[in-house]
Amino acid sequence: MADSISPTQKIIFYDILCKRPLETTSPFTPVTHWSLKYKGLPFERKLIELADVMPLGEKLGFPKTMWPTGAVNTFPVIEDPNTGAKVSDSFDIAEYLDKTYADAARPLLVPQGTRTLQKAFLAAIWADQMPLFRFIVPLLHPKTTAYSSDYYVTSREAMFGDKLENLLPSGQEEVVEWAKVKRMFDNYETWFDEKEHKPYITGDAPVLADFYFAARLYLIRAALGPDSKQWADISSWNGGRWAAYLNNMLKEYPIEPNF
Numbered sequence: 001m002a003d004s005i006s007p008t009q010k011i012i013f014y015d016i017l018c019k020r021p022l023e024t025t026s027p028f029t030p031v032t033h034w035s036l037k038y039k040g041l042p043f044e045r046k047l048i049e050l051a052d053v054m055p056l057g058e059k060l061g062f063p064k065t066m067w068p069t070g071a072v073n074t075f076p077v078i079e080d081p082n083t084g085a086k087v088s089d090s091f092d093i094a095e096y097l098d099k100t101y102a103d104a105a106r107p108l109l110v111p112q113g114t115r116t117l118q119k120a121f122l123a124a125i126w127a128d129q130m131p132l133f134r135f136i137v138p139l140l141h142p143k144t145t146a147y148s149s150d151y152y153v154t155s156r157e158a159m160f161g162d163k164l165e166n167l168l169p170s171g172q173e174e175v176v177e178w179a180k181v182k183r184m185f186d187n188y189e190t191w192f193d194e195k196e197h198k199p200y201i202t203g204d205a206p207v208l209a210d211f212y213f214a215a216r217l218y219l220i221r222a223a224l225g226p227d228s229k230q231w232a233d234i235s236s237w238n239g240g241r242w243a244a245y246l247n248n249m250l251k252e253y254p255i256e257p258n259f
């Protein structure tokens with residue numbers, strides 16, 4: 001194992017600003033927020049406008065991450081004054097934190113022997129997401145600030161190849177698309193069944209994959225609204241597993257206030 005160091009200075013965590021403090025428009029930045037908290041590392045969260053993520057990343061020389069369109073600047077990013085490192089990509093950040101702050105008291109996000117399975121899990125939860133995106137991408141728009149509102153619309157319409165209002169299904173199409181979202185969760189259920197009596201994917205404590213899964217649920221709940229009929233649907237599916245999973249995570253590993 002690499003030599004561990006003690007974090008004497010706060011790690012700077014770049015996150016995306018939303019209109020309200022308890023909301024997010026990203027399925028990735030909460031993963032880093034949880035990663036830092038879970039490992040008990042001191043950090044300062046810098047909230048940056050969505051429209052400024054790419055220009056600021058360019059200006060500060062942050063490493064780029066791969067998007068379908070090529071290498072771009074994205075958040076989360078951490079700057080670690082204890083080592084001088086600048087790290088982007090939520091998975092790379094987690095591995096950096098495990099490697100750099102490797103004293104035995106700190107739990108591992110990617111325990112030895114789990115990396116391949118965790119990567120495969122992420123690929124699996126990101127596959128065939130279009131039915132879900134059709135609901136949440138338009139519904140996340142009101143969460144963005146006035147400053148980043150136009151950028152959200154133009155960038156997401158370019159990404160998904162359609163107007164936000166066309167993406168959001170309505171009428172009979174809504175019924176059909178929502179049934180697809182349910183099938184997606186039914187599929188997840190087949191993975192989780194084996195762990196019926198364990199709260200997290202690998203057992204009694206979370207690993208990085210749990211933070212990705214919880215971050216997605218958090219984002220879905222934020223987009224649909226916690227009091228919406230659709231979140232009530234998801235909460236009732238698969239024996240109530242999904243809402244229970246998210247609530248348990250937030251209870252055991254709170255990342256509020258100011259999430």
Ligand SMILES: N[C@@H](CCC(=O)N[C@@H](CS)C(=O)NCC(=O)O)C(=O)O
Pocket residue numbers: 025026027028029050051053054065066073074075076088089090091155
């Ligand atoms: N693979 C990266 C993806 C990060 C990512 O896509 N971040 C989005 C927010 S969800 C972003 O920063 N977008 C900048 C933009 O849309 O201009 C990770 O895991 O951190």
